[in-house]
C-alpha cells in the first residue's frame with residue numbers, strides 16, 4: 207500500500223511530514239507528497255499522519 211495526498215485538499219500545514227518524515231515530504235508547491243510505500247515498519251506512523259491531517263487529504267491506496 208501507499209499513501210496518497212490529494213494536492214487540491216492539502217493546505218501545506220506540514221503535520222504529516224513532521225509525524226512521519228520517512229514517508230511524507232513537502233514539495234516545491236508547499237504540499238505534502240508520499241515518497242515511500244507503507245510497510246509493516248512505518249504503518250503506525252502513516253496511520254498517525256492520516257489522523258493528524260486537519261483536512262483529511264491523505265488516503266491509502268492499494
Ligand code: SF4
Nearest residue numbers: 216217219220222259
Ligand atoms: S497534514 Fe494534511 S494538510 Fe497538512 S501537509 Fe500533510 S496532507 Fe497537507
